[in-house]
Amino acid sequence: MDLYLLWAAFVLGVIEGATEFLPVSSTGHLIIAADVLNFSNSSSDVFEIFIQLGAIMAVITEYRKKLIRTISDIPHDPAAQKFAASIAIAFIPAAILGFFFHSAIKLYLFNPVTVAIALIVGGIAMIVIEKSMPVLSVAKQSDVSFKQAFLIGMAQCLALIPGVSRSASTIMGGVLSGLDRKSATEFSFFLAIPIIIAASFYDLIKNFHLLDKHDFLIFFIGSLTAYISALFIIKLFIRYVAHNNFIGFGWYRIIVGIITLFYFY
Numbered sequence: 001m002d003l004y005l006l007w008a009a010f011v012l013g014v015i016e017g018a019t020e021f022l023p024v025s026s027t028g029h030l031i032i033a034a035d036v037l038n039f040s041n042s043s044s045d046v047f048e049i050f051i052q053l054g055a056i057m058a059v060i061t062e063y064r065k066k067l068i069r070t071i072s073d074i075p076h077d078p079a080a081q082k083f084a085a086s087i088a089i090a091f092i093p094a095a096i097l098g099f100f101f102h103s104a105i106k107l108y109l110f111n112p113v114t115v116a117i118a119l120i121v122g123g124i125a126m127i128v129i130e131k132s133m134p135v136l137s138v139a140k141q142s143d144v145s146f147k148q149a150f151l152i153g154m155a156q157c158l159a160l161i162p163g164v165s166r167s168a169s170t171i172m173g174g175v176l177s178g179l180d181r182k183s184a185t186e187f188s189f190f191l192a193i194p195i196i197i198a199a200s201f202y203d204l205i206k207n208f209h210l211l212d213k214h215d216f217l218i219f220f221i222g223s224l225t226a227y228i229s230a231l232f233i234i235k236l237f238i239r240y241v242a243h244n245n246f247i248g249f250g251w252y253r254i255i256v257g258i259i260t261l262f263y264f265y
Contacts (some may be wrong), residue, residue: 014225
């Protein structure tokens with residue numbers, strides 16, 4: 001086993017876990033990092049699936065009690081039924097668009113220039129939204145209305161463009177629909193579970209022929225480091241958004257986007 005590939009898997013796993021739930025685009029960072037590290041082989045697409053699953057396991061671990069309680073309460077608790085329905089409503093728009101346009105998006109948009117532009121535009125949008133913060137009406141993610149869930153789901157469709165960021169689009173969509181930052185962030189975390197699992201298994205089925213037992217260690221290291229770094233970031237990020245805005249993330253996106261454009265061109 002090439003030690004460099006193991007090192008690259010470790011680095012990319014950390015990047016995935018550290019950026020998946022921050023509004024900075026994990027996909028964008030992975031495209032840039034993989035290019036810089038020259039991490040490209042027949043199983044690189046499958047590798048990305050495994051590290052995304054590692055990251056989403058961190059959310060499941062962190063919120064396991066609420067998930068178990070909600071699932072067990074669905075048959076008899078209206079609040080649990082409403083929350084589950086809100087997640088489903090927010091999930092559907094991006095799931096439909098992703099199913100029909102996933103291949104075309106990967107073919108034409110998965111490149112550093114698209115990522116850089118999306119990072120810059122998304123960063124500017126984030127700053128503008130924060131500067132014109134709407135009146136907040138929802139302080140608990142379990143109180144999200146169906147209309148708000150639908151608006152968040154429509155916002156999530158933008159994240160099909162690499163560099164936009166699923167977290168950024170859903171959190172900002174939540175803020176624009178009237179959620180406070182903490183509620184919007186936690187709702188984004190819960191929404192990540194079905195959308196990432198669905199996308200990952202869809203990709204896995206399409207790329208199943210690329211699986212190779214010799215790549216097991218690379219997949220394991222990447223998913224494990226993604227899980228550990230994501231678990232750390234989730235805890236830190238929730239504490240951060242309770243007392244801070246996202247303007248800093250907006251400027252970070254703009255700076256990274258500009259650096260990316262200069263680096264690749």
